[in-house]
Amino acid sequence: MSYRATLDFLLYDWLAADTLVARERFADHSRETFDSVLDTCERLARDKFAPFNRRADTEEPWFDGQKVHLPESSHAAAAAYAETGMLAAAQDYEVGGMQLPCVVQMAANSFFSKAGIGVGGAAMLTSGNANLLMVHGTRLQQEVFARNEFAGRFSGTMCLSEPQAGSSLSDITTRATPDGTDFERDPLGPRYRLRGNKMWISNGEHELTENIVHLVLAKIPGPDGRLIPGTRGISLFIVPKWLVDTQGQLTGERNDVALAGLNHKLGYRGIPNTLLNFGEGRFPVRPESADGSTGAGAIGYLVGRPHEGLACMFHMMNEARIAVGLGATMLGYAGYEASLDYAKARPQGRPVGPGGKDPTAPQVPIIRHADVKRMLLAQKAYCEGALALELYCARLVDELRTGPAEGAADVALLLDVLTPVAKSWPSEWCLEANSLAIQVHGGYGYTRDFPVEQYWRDNRLNMIHEGTHGIQALDLLGRKVVMQGGRGLELVVARMRESADRARAVPALERHAAALDDAVRQLVAATRAAWATGVPDEALANATPYLQAFGHVAIAWMWLNVAIRSAALLDGATDADADARRGRLAACAYFFAYELPRIGAWLGVVASRDATCRTMQESWF
Numbered sequence: 294m295s296y297r298a299t300l301d302f303l304l305y306d307w308l309a310a311d312t313l314v315a316r317e318r319f320a321d322h323s324r325e326t327f328d329s330v331l332d333t334c335e336r337l338a339r340d341k342f343a344p345f346n347r348r349a350d351t352e353e354p355w356f357d358g359q360k361v362h363l364p365e366s367s368h369a370a371a372a373a374y375a376e377t378g379m380l381a382a383a384q385d386y387e388v389g390g391m392q393l394p395c396v397v398q399m400a401a402n403s404f405f406s407k408a409g410i411g412v413g414g415a416a417m418l419t420s421g422n423a424n425l426l427m428v429h430g431t432r433l434q435q436e437v438f439a440r441n442e443f444a445g446r447f448s449g450t451m452c453l454s455e456p457q458a459g460s461s462l463s464d465i466t467t468r469a470t471p472d473g474t475d476f477e478r479d480p481l482g483p484r485y486r487l488r489g490n491k492m493w494i495s496n497g498e499h500e501l502t503e504n505i506v507h508l509v510l511a512k513i514p515g516p517d518g519r520l521i522p523g524t525r526g527i528s529l530f531i532v533p534k535w536l537v538d539t540q541g542q543l544t545g546e547r548n549d550v551a552l553a554g555l556n557h558k559l560g561y562r563g564i565p566n567t568l569l570n571f572g573e574g575r576f577p578v579r580p581e582s583a584d585g586s587t588g589a590g591a592i593g594y595l596v597g598r599p600h601e602g603l604a605c606m607f608h609m610m611n612e613a614r615i616a617v618g619l620g621a622t623m624l625g626y627a628g629y630e631a632s633l634d635y636a637k638a639r640p641q642g643r644p645v646g647p648g649g650k651d652p653t654a655p656q657v658p659i660i661r662h663a664d665v666k667r668m669l670l671a672q673k674a675y676c677e678g679a680l681a682l683e684l685y686c687a688r689l690v691d692e693l694r695t696g697p698a699e700g701a702a703d704v705a706l707l708l709d710v711l712t713p714v715a716k717s718w719p720s721e722w723c724l725e726a727n728s729l730a731i732q733v734h735g736g737y738g739y740t741r742d743f744p745v746e747q748y749w750r751d752n753r754l755n756m757i758h759e760g761t762h763g764i765q766a767l768d769l770l771g772r773k774v775v776m777q778g779g780r781g782l783e784l785v786v787a788r789m790r791e792s793a794d795r796a797r798a799v800p801a802l803e804r805h806a807a808a809l810d811d812a813v814r815q816l817v818a819a820t821r822a823a824w825a826t827g828v829p830d831e832a833l834a835n836a837t838p839y840l841q842a843f844g845h846v847a848i849a850w851m852w853l854n855v856a857i858r859s860a861a862l863l864d865g866a867t868d869a870d871a872d873a874r875r876g877r878l879a880a881c882a883y884f885f886a887y888e889l890p891r892i893g894a895w896l897g898v899v900a901s902r903d904a905t906c907r908t909m910q911e912s913w914f
Contacts, residue, residue, distance in 0.1 A: 294873045296407070296626065297335060302873070303681055304400055307858045308688050313394045316695045327397050333377060334401040341370045342409035349411040349563025350747050354499070356555055361498045361565050370413030371501045374405070375445025380420050384427065388435075389443050395694070396687040399619060403680070406623035410751055411563025414448060415496045417616040422449025422508055425609040426531075429597045433480055437541040438506050438531055446541075448502040451609055452491040452509040452532075452569065459492075460764055462510065462603065463523045467491065467571060469511040469530060469593060479594065480539050486590025487511050487532060488572035490553065493758070497567030498534075498552040504543060505534040507550065508609065509571065509593060510602050521600070529602030530593030532571065536578070549591040551575040560750030613759045614716035615686055621755040622679040625723025628730030628748040629672040635734055635743070636660035636669060659733070667887075668733050672726040673876070674852070674884040679719035681851040686715045703784055710773045710781040711847065713765035718844030720755035721762065727752050766836035769843060770899075771829065774820055782820060789813050789850045796853050799860050801878070805853055805885045812846045812889055815896050822900035834907035838895035849889045856881040 304310045304327075311324040345366035352364045374380070382398040384390025393401075405416070423442035426435055441447040458464040467489025477483050487509060491497075497505070509530045512520040520526055536546045553568040572590035597605045640656040659665045689708045693701055727749040731738035738745050756762045774782040789809060796806035823832040823839065859874040859881075866874060897903075 294869075294876060296630065297331070298873060299677060299680070300331070300400055300403070302859075302877075303684050303855070304396065306862060307681070307855060308396060308684060310394060310396050310400075310688070313396075313691060313695070318392055318695050319394055321392070327393075330382075330391070330393065330397060330401050331404075334379065334404045337373055337377060338404035338408035341366075341373045342405055342412045345370065345412050346409035346563075347744070347747065349409060350560070350751075351562075353557065353562045354555060354565035356498075356552060360500055361552070361555070361567075363499060363501065363563070363565070367413055367563060368501060370409070371416075372445070374413055374416055380416060380423070380445060381443035384424075384443060388427070388440055394687075395690040396684055399615075399684060399687040402616075403619060403623050406620045407627045409563070410620055410624060411561050413563075414499070414501045415564050417613060417620075418451060418495060419447075419449040421609040421612045421616070422451065422506060424612060425508065425605065426596065428608055429529075429605040430531075431482055433539060434482055434531060434594065434596065437481060437537060437539065438533070441504070441541050442506060446502060447504040447506050447533075448496060448499075449506045450494050450497055450508065451606065451613070452494050452497075452507050453606065454492045455490055456492045456568070460761060462527065465489070465510060465512065465527065466520065467509065467511040468520065469513050469528060470590070471513075472590075472592065482531070482594035482596070485511075485513070485530060485593045485595060486572060487530060487593045488590045491569045491571065493556070494567045494569050495564050495758075497565065497569050499565055503535070504537065507532040507534070507569070508596070508606065510606060511593070513599055524603050526600055527602045528599050529596040529605045531596055532591050532593040536592065546578065547576040549574065549576045549578050559753055560747065561754045610759065611712055614712055614765075615683065617755050617759045618679070618715040618717075618719045619683045621719040621723045621752055622676055622683055624748050624752040624755075625672065625679065625719065625726035626676040628727040628745050629669070629676050631743065631745050631748075632672065632730035632733035632738075633660075633669055635737075636665050665733060668729045670880060670883045671887070672729050674880045674888065675719075675722045675726045675848075677855075677877070677880060678848040678851050678884060679723055681855055682711070682715055682718065682847060685851065686711055706777065706781045707784045707788070709776075710769070710785055713760075713769045713773060713840065714844045714847050716759065717756070717762050717765040717840055718848060720752075721841070722844075722848075724749065724752045724756065762840070763837055766840035767833055770820070770823065770836040770839045771833050775824065779820075782817070785847075786813055786817060789846070792850055792853050792857070796857055799857060801860060802853065802856055802881075805849075805856065805881065808885050808889055809846070809849055809853055812849060812892055815892060816843060816846050819896040819900040823902060826902070830907065831902045831904075835898045835903055839899045842892040842895040842899070845888055845892050845895075849884060852881040852884050 313319045314322050348364050348366055354361050354363050378391055381390040382393045383395050386392055419442050423439040426439040442449050453462060455465050469485040469487045472484040472486050509532045510527050511530055512526040513528050514520055533548055534550055535543045536548055537543055549572050551570045551573055553570045556566040558566060578592055636659050639659050641659050643650045643654050644657060644661060689704055693704045730745040734743055734745055737743050793806040793809045796802040856878055859877040863874045
């Protein structure tokens with residue numbers, strides 16, 4: 294069963310993406326135009342990305358003191374991707390977009406993540422950067438920066454973390470001060486001077502595009518010159534690598550943004566990861582104020598209102614989190630495909646018959662051994678289940694943007710609750726799929742003769758960036774499931790129970806429906822028990838097991854929905870289609886038999902507010 298066939302099933306047979314053309318925004322499209330986009334991206338990923346995935350891994354970015362070098366294949370891939378228009382795929386025609394549904398855009402981008410996630414630059418960041426500006430930027434900021442990012446002339450980053458603060462954004466110290474008395478009158482926005490250091494900036498320095506648009510979180514000092522503690526004082530700024538005029542043309546003057554170093558990573562090596570210094574004086578920018586009193590620091594233009602930068606940045610962060618989940622899914626899927634091919638071709642061992650093994654019989658492909666089937670089934674269940682979740686979330690985005698207004702608030706809340714799960718579950722379990730892919734290959738999987746070791750290394754990043762696993766867990770249990778009096782959790786639970794009710798009408802799925810109902814009951818009870826005392830320290834000590842359990846219940850829900858549709862289409866299917874649908878039903882059965890029972894142990898420590906980790910003393914280690 295090809296990946297494209299799986300994608301088509303999820304898009305059209307399950308999520309009915311082709312029915313979106315009945316909505317005004319997508320009226321110019323059809324199933325044929327959607328397929329054309331998918332065909333183009335599949336072909337480009339195959340021709341420009343996949344052949345150079347290993348090169349991007351082995352030829353790491355390097356800095357010669359003046360610029361960062363990347364393989365020529367990365368330059369060619371970045372240019373080819375920009376030419377497709379996919380950077381602005383979901384945007385309005387007026388800004389060069391295609392007005393594609395988000396779910397189709399995500400499906401199309403999945404080909405690139407699977408073919409070479411480190412090849413051709415981080416398009417996800419550029420698109421997310423520009424999308425943020427289209428919501429929170431001024432009209433001129435959109436024209437000058439966002440539109441040039443959509444066109445591929447500029448690329449974009451997000452600059453949040455600092456060496457001394459890491460994920461604790463409340464502790465950032467990058468400072469932004471008004472650039473003289475005329476700072477409010479700059480047509481590109483209120484102009485500030487930024488000084489500070491940022492860490493873990495993907496694509497922070499390169500030559501893939503004419504310019505790099507950094508979105509930087511910094512604090513504006515109060516009247517006493519001190520920074521406001523916590524996140525309240527954080528503002529957001531556009532800090533371009535090269536200064537531009539109001540037409541988006543480079544002025545030739547370099548902004549004071551300097552590369553401090555490259556991080557040398559376990560995987561994901563094709564994308565340079567940088568430390569950046571803002572305003573250190575390496576590229577001093579001439580004073581712009583009337584009295585010439587200021588001039589130290591990188592020039593940045595305020596986005597939105599002062600002290601509301603984190604709220605603006607969450608627009609990009611949430612988009613990036615779903616994209617990270619998709620990337621993790623596709624790396625897992627690439628490993629699954631590689632190990633499936635290997636298992637079909639590798640002869641080893643003999644089946645056990647009624648009288649034991651016959652040493653004179655020919656060896657059989659390892660896919661005939663039950664334990665290899667177990668490992669392949671696990672990978673299929675993880676990766677296709679995760680893909681269903683990512684596309685479901687993208688479909689919610691389309692519903693939020695173009696669906697009935699009266700249901701928009703509930704859709705937004707549902708998406709809020711699912712976002713930390715969509716980021717974290719694939720990052721953990723599709724990484725496990727990559728580990729199983731190595732195991733299927735045996736000793737060969739641990740060598741560079743096969744690609745599965747690189748997929749594991751590349752995927753290991755996804756539990757860390759765009760909010761670590763632990764942070765997503767705290768967000769889910771500490772905020773998402775309790776906000777609005779638990780309304781978001783109620784919405785998820787209602788949809789899960791509705792799926793279970795539909796599955797009861799399918800004899801083969803009755804047992805799974807009952808299991809999902811019981812899992813939902815356990816999840817709701819554990820959520821209430823965790824917060825029974827109202828003490829956050831007690832409730833959140835076991836947030837990560839809660840995230841794991843919530844994710845497993847969510848994936849079981851996805852698989853049950855997929856199984857309902859597969860069962861409905863099984864009658865009258867051709868041989869190939871029938872095999873694919875039976876394969877999905879088997880993967881669903883695997884997940885309910887082998888995976889869903891795990892939630893009991895995870896939710897047990899949540900419900901009891903187990904204190905083992907919380908009360909462990911530093912000296913006892």
